[in-house]
Amino acid sequence: MDLYKEELLHYYKIQPNKKHLTDGNFFGKSVNTSCGDEICLELKIDDKGIIRDIGYSHGGCIVSGAVMSMMAEQLIGKKFAYVKSLSPDEWLSEIGFDLTDSRKKCALVGYRALKDCKKV
Amino acid sequence: MNKYKKDFPIFSEKLKKEFNKIGLIDESSSYINKNFNYENFAYLDSAATSMICENALRGVVEYEMYYRSNVHRGAHYLANKSTELYEEARKTIAKFINATVPSEIVFTKGATDGSNLIANSWGKHNLRKGDVILLSDSEHSSNSFPWESLADEIGCEINYIPTNKKGFLDLKSIKTDWTRVRVVAFPYVSNVLGVINSPKEVSKYVKKRVIEAKKLKGSDKNKKKYYPIIVLDGSQAVGKLPINVQKLGIDFLFFSGHKMYGPMGTGVLWMNRDLLNNMYPYQTGGGMLDGYKEKIFEVGTPNVSGAIGLSLSAKYIESIGFDNIREHELEILKYTFQKMEDMGCFDIYGSKNPNEKSGVISFNAKNIPAHDLAAILDVEGVAIRAGYHCVLKWHKDNKYYGTARISFGIYTTKSDIDKFLKAVDKAYVILGMKK
Numbered sequence: 001m002d003l004y005k006e007e008l009l010h011y012y013k014i015q016p017n018k019k020h021l022t023d024g025n026f027f028g029k030s031v032n033t034s035c036g037d038e039i040c041l042e043l044k045i046d047d048k049g050i051i052r053d054i055g056y057s058h059g060g061c062i063v064s065g066a067v068m069s070m071m072a073e074q075l076i077g078k079k080f081a082y083v084k085s086l087s088p089d090e091w092l093s094e095i096g097f098d099l100t101d102s103r104k105k106c107a108l109v110g111y112r113a114l115k116d117c118k119k120v
Numbered sequence: 121m122n123k124y125k126k127d128f129p130i131f132s133e134k135l136k137k138e139f140n141k142i143g144l145i146d147e148s149s150s151y152i153n154k155n156f157n158y159e160n161f162a163y164l165d166s167a168a169t170s171m172i173c174e175n176a177l178r179g180v181v182e183y184e185m186y187y188r189s190n191v192h193r194g195a196h197y198l199a200n201k202s203t204e205l206y207e208e209a210r211k212t213i214a215k216f217i218n219a220t221v222p223s224e225i226v227f228t229k230g231a232t233d234g235s236n237l238i239a240n241s242w243g244k245h246n247l248r249k250g251d252v253i254l255l256s257d258s259e260h261s262s263n264s265f266p267w268e269s270l271a272d273e274i275g276c277e278i279n280y281i282p283t284n285k286k287g288f289l290d291l292k293s294i295k296t297d298w299t300r301v302r303v304v305a306f307p308y309v310s311n312v313l314g315v316i317n318s319p320k321e322v323s324k325y326v327k328k329r330v331i332e333a334k335k336l337k338g339s340d341k342n343k344k345k346y347y348p349i350i351v352l353d354g355s356q357a358v359g360k361l362p363i364n365v366q367k368l369g370i371d372f373l374f375f376s377g378h379k380m381y382g383p384m385g386t387g388v389l390w391m392n393r394d395l396l397n398n399m400y401p402y403q404t405g406g407g408m409l410d411g412y413k414e415k416i417f418e419v420g421t422p423n424v425s426g427a428i429g430l431s432l433s434a435k436y437i438e439s440i441g442f443d444n445i446r447e448h449e450l451e452i453l454k455y456t457f458q459k460m461e462d463m464g465c466f467d468i469y470g471s472k473n474p475n476e477k478s479g480v481i482s483f484n485a486k487n488i489p490a491h492d493l494a495a496i497l498d499v500e501g502v503a504i505r506a507g508y509h510c511v512l513k514w515h516k517d518n519k520y521y522g523t524a525r526i527s528f529g530i531y532t533t534k535s536d537i538d539k540f541l542k543a544v545d546k547a548y549v550i551l552g553m554k555k
Contacts (some may be wrong), residue, residue, distance in 0.1 A: 003495070003526035004550050033493040035507040036515065036522025062551070076482035106491065 004062070008097060012062045017072035021055035026080070027119030032109050037064040039111040045080050052076070056113070061106050067095055068110035075114075083114065124440065124448075125531040128171045128381075133159055135174060144181065161501040161538035166379070167311055167356055167480045168505055168525030170260040173381040175436045176429040183425040189398055191424055192407060206424045209431035216434040217373065219390055226389040226417045227427045231355045232262040234389035235305075235372030239266035240402035242372075242395060243303065244382060250277035252296055254285060254348070256306040258283040258313060258514040263305050263374075264351045281306060283514060287313030287470030291325045298333035301326070301348045308357035312511045312525065313470035314480030316361070316432045323350050323369025343392060355379055358388075359433075360449065360478055362442045365390050377426065378382055381529070382433035386426035390415070445530060449479045452528050456481060458538050463541060465548070465555035479528030484511070485544055490524040496550055500543035502536075 024042030031038045037060030044053040054072040074094060075083050091111040092104060097108045099107055129135045136158075139145045163171065183205060191206045194234040207222070228234040243266075247253075253267045257280040271278050279296040281289045287310055304326050309316050330336070330347055340346060349371040354363065358373075359380030365373055370392075375552035377386030391399070396415065398451075404412040405419045437445070453474035460466045460483070468483045485493050494506035507526040508515045515523065525541060548555055 004492070009552060033508060033512060036520070037491070040519060059519075061489040061522075063492070090129075103495070 002102065003097065003099070005097075008062065008066045008095060010066075012066035013056070015065060015069040017054045017056060017069065018058055019055045020057070021053055023051075024055060026114065026117045027111045027120045030109050030116055032060065032064070032105055032111035034062050034105065037106055037109045039068055039109050039113040041065065041068075041110070041117060043080065043117055049080050051078055051080050051083065056110075060109070063099070063103050063106040064109040067107045068113075070095065071110055075108040080117075083099075084117070086111070121532065122448075122533045127174050127436070128377075128531050129174055129177055130158055130163075130171045132174075134224050141333055147486045150214050157501060161503065162539040164526040164528065164532065164536060164540055165505050166529035166532070167509075167525065169384070170359075170376075170381050170529045171377050171531065172429070173433055173436045176382050176433040179432040180425045182427040188425070190421055190540060202424055205428055206422065206534045211453055211524070212431035212434055213388055215387075216363070216431075216438070217390060218366055220366065220393070224365075224390055226391065227422055227430075227431065228336060228374070228387040228389050229385050229423070230376040230378065230387035231260075231353060231374050231475060232266075234350070234372075234387050235263045235353070236266045237389055237402065238372050238374070239270045241399045241417065242349065243267070243270050244274075244402065245400050246301055247274050247276055250300060251276045251302040252279050252300040253277070253303040254281060254294065254296060254301050254305070256281045256289055256310075257517060258287070258307075258310050259305065260307065260311050260353060260355070261510040261512065262355070263307070263351070264513070267303065267416040269306060276302075279437075279511065283310075283313065285470075286476065287315040288476075291322065295447050298329045298414050300522075301330065303351060305347050305353070306349035307355070308361070309478040309480070311356050311469070312482050312509045312514060312523070314356075314477045314482070314527075315349040315471050316357070316476060316478055318366040319350070319370055320353045324456070327424075328348065336365060339408050347488075349395065355480055356480065359437050360442075360445060367533045371395060371457070377430035377433065380430075380433055381436060382430035383423075383426045385423055386430045388430070392394065392455050440530065448530060448532075449528060450474050450535065452532050452534065453477055453479060453481075455534050456526070458542055459537060463555070465544070479532070480525065481527070482525045484520070484523055485547070486555055488547055488551060490522040493524050493544070495549055496547040497540065500539070500546060502540045504540070 021042040024044050026043040026045055030039045040057045042055040043051055046052050053066055090106055125131045140147045186199045189202040191203040210222045212226045214225050216526055253271055253276050255264050282293045284290040335344055351372045352370045354373045354375035359377040373390040375388055378384045401417055403419045406417050407415045407419050457472055465486045466483045490506035494504050507522045509525055
């Protein structure tokens, strides 16, 4: 099956950022109620608006978990204002996997959690 | 192939050829996927939608080709014939669930439509702020959202009937003020746990608690006004179990046609006629010949071909017989439970006793998220459901990020189950995960 390639499974299995941040200062959540995916995202953002660390909890499918894992790596070091302005298509293009429409919803769970992020 | 599979056009090459020959379908059409193996895929999602039986499909086509016209308001042959067939369909459904009279039957678009009709036509006019609506905690959205939405609007309180480990309604654990309970709504068969509840038992229990709470005595015990209405979701039960609405102790029953081998977009609401005085149509329009206050609950041009198709699917079910339907279901359930246990990689939710179940099994395969399992099985030609199955509260309360579900119809075979299990094995290989 094309989707479940080594890279996707690798990101799903390692998920180094699947952790709780004790010093997170932004929080967002997203749930995909059609299939049960859920991501709670914590960000540590410095005074200059740069994402310094990411932590999240994930429940649900491989695609939503792997994409969050992959994107967490890429988001660290970037400006929060910039990543929050990404469109869904731009988020999906960063992933590099061909996804059907139904699986795009899974891949966008992390994106929606990011969009939901607010200062706590 | 089992002996019933041939009755379902989607699985039958013979029927497809026949329909193609007379031009009813065009096999060269780009809409038909030539690569999809219609005869040999394992369809294990009948709790969501069952396949249409030949009788129902032929009824729909025949009506549309020969009798299509408006009902109840025409003077010509087609209009009269259309009315006659539509009302005949109502009689068939009334007989199918043992309603007292055909006028107790309202044709709807499906279960959700039926439940909304009850909430809006009865609930809105009879509930007051502070009243309690009792719902099962494993209720399908079709029967929870209409009541939750109404509760928000009026200021009612929602209390829940807990579901026990086996999946049954745990009546003794209900925490509520029985003096304020006005509605009790629950499924005959749970669409997620598959267990067969006893509406009669629930009704009896509710009555007992209300008598105690309100301290009813003498003839007051027989006055309907003191008791909550009982709303039964029959979506997973009708077509599988014989239904006698007069003996279930209920006030409303609603169900979908597309889960009982009938056409899409069809359903039925049965109502206890005693409640009619307190009910008011929530939709007005075409068909209300005496003005908008007329007590008609089917407004606009109805889905006549759908109602006819649905009545023919009911006749098909009767022709098989409920004993044979149950025998087949038990055979598949026993086989499936045994094989799933042998594989040792499944967490099955709810009762594993086939005698307590209908043909619905929810589970998770260890280490494989439900959605991914369903996606891989799809490629292997096995259709299952994954997600919340429209039962959000139960999944959230139990912290399940979705479950997988297999469900059966009269056409399900043991080889469908074998194919499913083989595909699960393959999923473990593809994902490199341990059972």
